[in-house]
Amino acid sequence: MRICVLGGGVIGVTTAYFLARDGHQVTLVERHADVAQETSHANGGQLSYSYVAPLADPSVLPKLPQWLFSREAALRFVPRLDPHQWRWCLAFLRACTRARSRATTAELLGLGFLSQRLLHEIVAREALAFDYVRNGKLVVYRDRDAFEGARGQARYQAQLGCEQHALDGAACVALEPALAHIGGEIAGGIHTPGEEAGDCDSFTRGLARAAERNGVELRLATEFSGLRTKGLRVQVAVTSAGDIEADAFVVCLGFQSQPMLASLGVSVPVYPLKGYSLTLPNASAWGAPRVSVTDAHHKVVYAPLGERLRIAGMVDLTGMSAHADHERIALLARQARETFPEAGDYGALQTWTGMRPATPDSKPLIGATHFRNLWMNTGHGALGFTLACGSAQLMADLLAERELALDGDAFAPGR
Ligand SMILES: Cc1cc2nc3c(=O)[nH]c(=O)nc-3n(C[C@H](O)[C@H](O)[C@H](O)COP(=O)(O)OP(=O)(O)OC[C@H]3O[C@@H](n4cnc5c(N)ncnc54)[C@H](O)[C@@H]3O)c2cc1C
Structure with missing residues (x-):
């Protein structure tokens, strides 16, 4: 599948890495010149x-x-x-x-x-x-x-x-x-x-390079401004570097996931x-x-x-x-x-x-939206570095329709 991951914090980068290791063709969009420049930059390191x-x-x-x-x-x-x-x-x-x-x-x-x-x-x-x-x-x-x-x-x-x-x-x-x-x-x-403990910024930047070696295309310094939809399908992500077509889109925009998706009527309690x-x-x-x-x-x-x-x-x-x-x-x-x-x-x-x-209950939102090919992996609150790898694996398992390692309903966005 062609998958577009939106956001290059620790969650977007781990998601892109796990999806690429599953054999998908992944493009990651991040507005800064490098990954991990916002909340994943200098967190507590725990x-x-x-x-x-x-x-x-x-x-x-x-x-x-x-x-x-x-x-x-x-x-x-x-x-x-x-x-x-x-x-x-x-x-x-x-x-x-x-x-x-x-x-x-x-x-x-x-x-x-x-x-x-x-x-x-x-x-x-x-x-x-x-x-x-x-x-x-x-x-x-x-x-x-x-x-x-x-x-x-x-x-x-x-x-x-x-x-x-x-x-x-x-x-x-x-x-x-x-x-x-x-x-x-x-x-x-x-x-x-x-x-x-570890440095989340160095981890994310190192993993982004590893993701590139696994075939992920990093579109850095690229601002995402919205999604174009037809019926219940997303067709393209609109960015400052042109439209990106994909079979599936995964939103990992941290706290900005909420305003970005609200315009499409997707509720994100973040x-x-x-x-x-x-x-x-x-x-x-x-x-x-x-x-x-x-x-x-x-x-x-x-x-x-x-x-x-x-x-x-x-x-x-x-x-x-x-x-x-x-x-x-x-x-x-x-x-x-x-x-x-x-x-x-x-x-x-x-x-x-x-x-x-x-999120109000401190659990991340990992899973589908009412759009058939729009997914989210966001809402990790105070634990994004800690929970990044398991969340990315869960996201990859959901997209592959594989058996999940844990109860996916517990983290479903519409729970
Ligand atoms: C003070 C503090 C201490 C913390 N300590 C810890 C800790 O010790 N351990 C721990 O596990 N967690 C900790 N956390 C939490 C952790 O840092 C976050 O949960 C995690 O960084 C969230 O990652 P993210 O990828 O969801 O968001 P972000 O890192 O914010 O990534 C979202 C990305 O999306 C990009 N983006 C947004 N809008 C657009 C757009 N329109 N176009 C293109 N790109 C866009 C942003 O530039 C950003 O890079 C702490 C957080 C804080 C604030």
Whole structure:
């Protein structure tokens, strides 16, 4: 089949790669001069296969007033006169039940484990260099109730195949000595030895070159502006470099998937959750963590990427604009400096803003639309790097009408 993949983030590139390996003739359209220049560029770098529990959970309900009124909250909500934002928020609130949160955790763990296995195969086959490490992940809690909640979640996830250990504060510092500065504040932590980290930008760029070797045509610096349809079939993708004809079209446009498809009457419940990252270029050998650390209190993640330390956090539900909020970036930098004061030269921090393409229930949308040859693989929220390979495999299996490795209905766009 001739397949046109729209969008060259980590999702579009993995999708194109898996489709080409199935023998399809694939063209990928990306508006920037290289792939991974938007949300996949400088994210948290975590391949956190066991930390997939959705944001929509009953435990977040008491925090809603804080999200609305505090500028220092990890999650900030600014209401807009935008029906799409309100619909998304209502769907999010409906997903905040214990039963749904547990079912979603189980489904995302399945997709996560599939992704991990496939990523290992790709790393072995393509020899990609992306500062990839299997360094384990330690989530530390400064609040005893939150730690007890996390222990309950770990017990539930143990039944689903996750290997996680609860540690007290002293054991957390013994595991990651760079935490010594806040050691007295740590109520406990959950350690997952099998978790990994890597640079999503280098992974995506390396995989794009591997995709080219497998026959994918990369149309970079090419703006896509719409789809021309006849009845229930898409005929061409209209781009700045001319029309692209194909037998099938796969939308992987991140948070822009929603406005792009709305014009065709295709509903995509994806809303951007803006976040920020900081990169310390020359992280200290003793003051920066070598284990991936999540500070659950501030919802900040830390990952070593070679010589660098990547710090990421903040969830801003504030609209479609990707402008950088310097107050939020300064808050993130302050929290990082207070947690790991010796991690490196904070004067040399590089800052970045990204828009997580989030669905209300935190599950990606992988599958068909009401157009016969129009598909989507989008809505990966805070887990696009982690879930990319499994999502691409699922997409390729659906297009090939093969038996699926997991329950496809769980991720179907019309679920
Ligand atoms: C602060 C932050 C931290 C994160 N940390 C992690 C983490 O630690 N681990 C993890 O797994 N995930 C993390 N994520 C989430 C992850 O980065 C995203 O889920 C993932 O990058 C989404 O990939 P995507 O390909 O769907 O979107 P994108 O990377 O945004 O790709 C979409 C592509 O479509 C292109 N495009 C859009 N419109 C057009 C058009 N009209 N014409 C042509 N091209 C177009 C864009 O240029 C872009 O390249 C984080 C995100 C943020 C913001």
